[in-house]
Amino acid sequence: MGVCITGIGIVSAIGMSVEENLNALREGKTGIGPLHYLRGTKAQLAGEVKASNDDLRASLGVGTGYVSRTSLLGLQAAREAWGDNKRSGVIRTGIISATSVGGMDRSEVFYKDYLAQNSPDYQLLTTHDSGSTTERIARELGITGYIDTLSTACSSGVNAIMLGARLILQGTLDRVLVGGSDALSGFTIDGFRSLMIYDDQWCRPFDDSRAGLNLGEGAGFLLLEGEKSLELTGNKPICNVSGWANAADAYHQTASSPDGKGATLAIQNAISRAGIGLDQISYVNAHGTGTKNNDHSESVALQNVFGDRVPPFSSTKAFTGHTLAAAGAIEAVFSVLAIQHNLIFPNLNYRTPIAETGLVPATRLETGAEVNAVLSNSFGFGGNNSSLVLTKYE
Amino acid sequence: MDSLKEDLKKQIIEQLNLEDLTAADIADDALLFNDQGIGLDSIDALELIVLLEKYHGIQLTNPEEGKEAFKSINTMAEYIRKRKAA
Amino acid sequence: MSKPALYISAASTISHQPTFRNAGFSETLGPVEASSALISPDYKAYIDAGLLRRMSKILRMSVACAKDCVEQAGSGQPDAIVVGTGLGCLQDTEKFLNTSLTVEGLLPPTSFIQSTHNTMAGQISLSLGNHGYNMTHTQNTLSFEHALLDAAMLLREGDRNVLVGAADEHIDILNDIAVQLAFEATAPLTSAASFFILSDEHTGNAAAALADLFTSGATDNAQEEIDAFLDRNGLQPGDIDLALYAGKPVSGVARNIDYLPLAGVYPTASAFAMHYAVDVLSENSKVRNVLICNTLRKSNLGLILLQAVEA
Numbered sequence: 102m103g104v105c106i107t108g109i110g111i112v113s114a115i116g117m118s119v120e121e122n123l124n125a126l127r128e129g130k131t132g133i134g135p136l137h138y139l140r141g142t143k144a145q146l147a148g149e150v151k152a153s154n155d156d157l158r159a160s161l162g163v164g165t166g167y168v169s170r171t172s173l174l175g176l177q178a179a180r181e182a183w184g185d186n187k188r189s190g191v192i193r194t195g196i197i198s199a200t201s202v203g204g205m206d207r208s209e210v211f212y213k214d215y216l217a218q219n220s221p222d223y224q225l226l227t228t229h230d231s232g233s234t235t236e237r238i239a240r241e242l243g244i245t246g247y248i249d250t251l252s253t254a255c256s257s258g259v260n261a262i263m264l265g266a267r268l269i270l271q272g273t274l275d276r277v278l279v280g281g282s283d284a285l286s287g288f289t290i291d292g293f294r295s296l297m298i299y300d301d302q303w304c305r306p307f308d309d310s311r312a313g314l315n316l317g318e319g320a321g322f323l324l325l326e327g328e329k330s331l332e333l334t335g336n337k338p339i340c341n342v343s344g345w346a347n348a349a350d351a352y353h354q355t356a357s358s359p360d361g362k363g364a365t366l367a368i369q370n371a372i373s374r375a376g377i378g379l380d381q382i383s384y385v386n387a388h389g390t391g392t393k394n395n396d397h398s399e400s401v402a403l404q405n406v407f408g409d410r411v412p413p414f415s416s417t418k419a420f421t422g423h424t425l426a427a428a429g430a431i432e433a434v435f436s437v438l439a440i441q442h443n444l445i446f447p448n449l450n451y452r453t454p455i456a457e458t459g460l461v462p463a464t465r466l467e468t469g470a471e472v473n474a475v476l477s478n479s480f481g482f483g484g485n486n487s488s489l490v491l492t493k494y495e
Numbered sequence: 496m497d498s499l500k501e502d503l504k505k506q507i508i509e510q511l512n513l514e515d516l517t518a519a520d521i522a523d524d525a526l527l528f529n530d531q532g533i534g535l536d537s538i539d540a541l542e543l544i545v546l547l548e549k550y551h552g553i554q555l556t557n558p559e560e561g562k563e564a565f566k567s568i569n570t571m572a573e574y575i576r577k578r579k580a581a
Numbered sequence: 582m583s584k585p586a587l588y589i590s591a592a593s594t595i596s597h598q599p600t601f602r603n604a605g606f607s608e609t610l611g612p613v614e615a616s617s618a619l620i621s622p623d624y625k626a627y628i629d630a631g632l633l634r635r636m637s638k639i640l641r642m643s644v645a646c647a648k649d650c651v652e653q654a655g656s657g658q659p660d661a662i663v664v665g666t667g668l669g670c671l672q673d674t675e676k677f678l679n680t681s682l683t684v685e686g687l688l689p690p691t692s693f694i695q696s697t698h699n700t701m702a703g704q705i706s707l708s709l710g711n712h713g714y715n716m717t718h719t720q721n722t723l724s725f726e727h728a729l730l731d732a733a734m735l736l737r738e739g740d741r742n743v744l745v746g747a748a749d750e751h752i753d754i755l756n757d758i759a760v761q762l763a764f765e766a767t768a769p770l771t772s773a774a775s776f777f778i779l780s781d782e783h784t785g786n787a788a789a790a791l792a793d794l795f796t797s798g799a800t801d802n803a804q805e806e807i808d809a810f811l812d813r814n815g816l817q818p819g820d821i822d823l824a825l826y827a828g829k830p831v832s833g834v835a836r837n838i839d840y841l842p843l844a845g846v847y848p849t850a851s852a853f854a855m856h857y858a859v860d861v862l863s864e865n866s867k868v869r870n871v872l873i874c875n876t877l878r879k880s881n882l883g884l885i886l887l888q889a890v891e892a
Contacts, residue, residue, distance in 0.1 A: 201697060203719075212678050215754075223761035230668055230848075231698065232721035239799060248798030249727045252669070252698035252719045260716060264731065271734055291681040292693035297541060297558050349662070349706035349715040355694050356537055366712060482694065483703020485715055510689070512634040534631055538691055545687045554687075 104266040105331060105338035105494060108324030110181025110280075111434045112174050113421045114148030114317050118181060123438050126420065126446050127466060133303060133315050133422050136285070139206075144290045145301040148317025148422025150174060163241070169204035169228040172237040174320040174427075175282030179238050182322035183278060188243050192330050195247030195274045197265050198235040198322075199257030199281035201426040204228035206284045234282065247274055251426075254481030255388070256347070257281050258429025259489050262323060263345035269327040276330040280322030281430035289425065290316055296355065304391030304423075306416035307400070307462045309453040314390040317422020321430030323437070338494040340437050343474070344375025350484025356394050361402030363486035368406045368476065371488035377474055382412045382490075384445050386432045386477040387462070389416020390423050395480060400458035412476075415448035415463045429479035429487065436475040436491045443472045497523075499572050502550075510546045511539050523568045532567075540565060553578045587736055588780045588787035588890065591653035593646040594856045595621065596773035597845055602649065607860040612842040615769045628708065635691055636704070637672040639750035642774035643701040644708050647744055651709065654778040654786070660740035661714035662702050665728030665747040667721055667848020669698040672752055701748055701774075714740075722827075722875060725852040726796045726883035729779070733794065736781040746776030747849035771845025775852035777859075783890060788863040789871075792886040803882045807831065807874065810884050822868045823861060825854040828876030841877070851875040851883055858887045 111118070114132025115125035125132065133148045157173040158164075161180070175198055188194070207225040214221035227233065235250040247268070251260045258281030265279035283289075293299040293316060300313035326336060348370065350363025357364065372379065388399055396416075403411050417435055424431055439445065448462035474492045481487075504518035513533075526532035528540070535543075540558060543565050547553045553575060555561055564574035594600040597617040598610055619642070624633055627645040636644070643664070651659065677692040694700075699717040706715050714735065718727040725747035732745035750772040759766055779791065795810050797803075811818060818833030827850060830837040844853035851873055858871040868889065875883035 209678060209682070213682055216679070216682060223758060226758055227762065230721060231719045232667070232724065236721065236798060245799040246797050248720065249718060249723075249796075250720050251717065253702070253715070253717050254697045254699055264716075267734055267738070271737060273734075288678060288681060288693075291688055292677065292690070292696070295541070295545075295688040295690035295693050297544070297556075347714050347716065349703070349712050351706045351710050351712055353536065354538060354700075354703065354707070363712065481699070482697055483699050483715075484706065485699055485703065514634055515630060536631075538635075538694060541690045545689045548687045 102328045104269050104342045105326050106323050106340045106342060106437060107326050107336035107338055108182040108184050109434045109437050110178040110322045111431055112150055112177045113319035113424065113431055114150060115420050117152065117177065119434065126435065129447055129449065129466060131420050131449055139285050142287045142290045143294060144299065144316065146303060146315050147285055148315060149285060150318055167224050167227055168237060169234055170206045170284035171200055171203060171282050172228065172234045174284055174318065175234060175238045176241050178280060178282065178320035179242060179278060179322040182280065182324050183242055186324065186334065192275045192333055194244055195268065195277040196235060196239050196244045197249045197251065197261045197277060197279045198238060199251045199261040199426040199430065200231045200234050200283055201252055201254055201257060202283050202286055202289055203231035203234050205286045205288050209287055244278065253485045254483060255425050255428055256479040256481035256485045256487040257426035258321065258431065259433065259477065259479040259487040260347060261430065262342060262433055262489060263347065263487065265325045266342045266345060269325060276326045278322055278324055280320060281427040282320035283318055283425040283427045285316060285318040298392045300391060303450050304419055305450040306389035306391045306418055306448055307396050307455060307460065308451045309455050311391045311393060311396055313392055315422045317424040319421060319424045319431055320427050321434045323433060340440050340494055341492045343492045344371040344490030346370030346374060347487045350486055352484055355482055357398035357480060359398065361398045361405055363484050364399055364402035364478065364480055365405040367486040367488040368402060368478065371490050372476065375490035375492065379407055381474050382476050383470065383472040384439055384475045385412050385414035386436050386475060387414050387416045388478040388480045389418055391418060397455060397457060399478065399480065400455055400460045403460065404458060411460060413445050413463045413467065415446050417446055419449035432477050433489060433491065436477045439472050439475050440491060440493050443470065444468060445470065445472065497572065499575065500568050503568055503571055506546055506550050510542050521568060525567060527565055527567055551575050586790040586792050586888065587733055588783045589777050589789045589791060589859055590656065590780045590784065590787045591650040591778040592788065592856045592859045593649040593653065594773060594775040594853060595642040595646055596853060597771045598843065600856065605860065605864050607857050608864060610843050613769055613771060613845045617769065619772050632704065632708065635695065637670060637695060637750065638772055639670055639672065639748050640695065640701060640704050643746065643748045644704050646746060646774045646776040647705045648708065650744060650776045650778050654742065656742045656778065656780065658709065658711055659713065659742045659744040659778065661735050661743045662705050662711060663716045663728045663732045663743060663745045664702040665718045665724035665849055666698055666701065667719065667724045667749050669719060670696050670700050671750050675752055675754065721881060722848050722878040723796045723798065723881050723883045725849040726794060726875065726885065729794055729885065730796065732779045733791065736779060741781055743779045744776060745779050746774060747852035748774035749847040749849050751847065766846045768841045769845050771847055773844060773847060773853055775856045787890050789859045790888045790890050792888045794886065795884040797882040799880050800882045803876055806882055807884065814886055816870065821870050821872045824872045824874055825858055826874040827851065828879060831872060831874050834872065850877065855885060862887060862889050
């Protein structure tokens with residue numbers, strides 16, 4: 102039976118729920134645009150969640166103002182994935198979230214006042230550390246015991262899913278809520294601008310003219326259950342988490358290797374862990390950030406693994422923007438939707454293949470083929486490469 | 496002695512934390528991005544773009560353009576003079 | 582009952598105390614002074630100059646300890662690298678935050694790149710040329726315990742040797758924040774890194790065995806969980822020769838030592854305690870069972886059970 106996904110939740114620039122996200126994906130409607138809620142940044146375009154912190158706090162029933170947007174977004178998605186499930190004294194339940202900025206959205210408010218000596222509010226810093234964002238989500242859901250946070254830059258979300266699956270297989274937990282959350286912040290926008298990979302135009306993943314990414318924000322969560330938990334909850338499995346792998350590129354602090362070494366290892370090991378053939382992968386949800394370097398390196402890795410039979414693939418980042426630590430979790434939810442509804446999502450803003458590799462992504466919503474297994478890639482700074490294989494529940 | 500080149504060397508050492516080097520250790524024609532030369536990498540290239548703006552008021556928006564300009568101290572000085580004359 | 586033991590075949594700590602390459606340090610250690618500073622080795626002996634020039638304190642400490650561990654263990658390339666950090670790369674985070682709020686023009690990217698929590702694990706993989714599993718856990722005061730749990734799982738999944746450790750760095754603003762938030766530190770705030778090689782087999786050089794470990798977040802009954810943990814391992818409190826604790830002493834054990842005055846206060850100080858315990862176990866054959874009980878933050882419980890290696 103392995104590890105089953107029984108609940109999914111998501112909030113992103115294209116919607117506040119699974120249903121809204123699915124509709125936008127079907128309609129090919131991007132959520133990237135000028136920033137409305139986060140003011141004073143230099144970003145022309147970003148994938149902002151269409152709700153203020155006050156809106157989120159009100160709808161989630163969170164009273165305190167000392168809560169990061171990262172926690173609020175995480176809670177929104179975690180609640181949806183958790184659904185009507187109950188706490189249980191018998192089912193050992195844990196939570197693993199992933200974040201790269203933690204409460205930076207609050208910390209930068211503090212630090213600005215601190216520098217200006219303008220009575221800074223030190224209480225804002227109680228939400229700074231990444232672990233506290235997960236502790237907040239756990240508290241709101243009443244989960245105690247195994248509470249953990251991973252932070253491996255842009256691959257964090259997939260790593261949380263992988264860790265959750267391993268904990269269930271080792272018998273440490275019966276059920277675990279896994280995902281990732283990151284809010285937009287001036288810090289990350291300036292950071293990617295300083296790297297000169299923030300595109301002021303719409304990002305164009307896998308296009309020859311691609312010139313960088315647009316940041317986004319959001320959260321994705323999935324409820325994973327093992328056999329014992331399923332027997333007790335009676336939840337209906339949607340998909341299986343079948344394969345996973347993480348590998349280090351060990352090439353450069355930020356850049357991916359031109360031969361795609363780490364990415365190739367991650368993809369190969371994840372598929373081999375899933376125990377299926379290369380030709381059984383129906384769709385690849387690529388990392389595809391829209392930077393020169395990533396999309397080239399990822400294309401090479403796909404060709405390393407699949408040769409000239411690369412499955413239909415697309416990056417959904419032109420819908421959501423690059424949501425950093427949340428990306429792997431958000432895209433895992435998209436992968437579940439692909440399997441559930443037999444869909445292959447379009448790679449928006451694509452025109453011309455990358456000259457060196459010639460790979461052509463799916464550019465239109467495809468509804469005709471059966472989608473039984475999806476490979477989802479997430480690659481991060483420090484050469485942190487992760488891949489996930491989800492399969493139809495049998 | 497070319498004062499622009501000497502200034503550049505000092506600025507590079509500071510901007511890139513090249514603690515073990517002095518200006519005298521960097522030859523005008525040493526290849527900055529070669530392991531046999533100074534051994535800089537792509538992060539340093541971005542730091543050099545910041546340096547150009549900070550000390551010389553020159554904006555370089557396309558990192559590709561930097562590849563030619565940042566070959567050596569000679570090419571950097573030449574690039575700065577050309578941009579300033581334009 | 583617990584799973585088969587794992588072995589600690591190397592340990593390395595850089596801290597405010599003379600811990601680095603100083604076996605037997607546990608016998609002479611006094612409380613860390615408020616005026617103390619990090620005792621740094623010659624980093625050039627461990628880190629390539631091209632990488633070193635950009636590295637903040639936390640990166641230097643971490644990479645040097647990691648390399649030292651790999652050298653001590655002599656088991657070659659580890660199969661995986663797992664790191665825990667409570668607050669991550671504070672020096673670079675503050676630097677970039679400052680730049681981003683004060684500089685109008687282009688921003689230097691280096692401190693942004695090195696502000697992410699996984700910079701230590703990433704730099705270690707680069708320095709070792711390691712392509713294995715590379716993970717970073719950040720769970721407040723339990724960050725190290727979660728890293729150690731992950732490493733233990735990897736060994737049960739078939740890995741042979743895993744490099745696992747923790748690091749946190751102090752920056753000046755932390756003192757100010759501690760005062761403003763009324764955080765009552767029982768010892769000075771410090772920086773440190775501790776790394777270990779955890780192995781599935783005792784190959785002769787292991788200094789201690791990791792018998793079991795456990796974490797519990799948002800806990801309201803630590804005592805009950807400690808009792809249950811010992812019980813699972815077939816032990817009574819009286820069987821524990823030494824408890825190293827942060828927060829509350831463990832009742833019923835032969836001896837209690839508060840490790841915070843020795844390590845100083847930082848979120849992953851339990852990693853310092855683990856090296857201290859390893860040192861005690863290898864120096865003093867009368868000590869058989871050591872329990873590290875971390876309640877640095879009251880609602881977070883971390884338990885690590887170490888045992889002497891049978892000769």
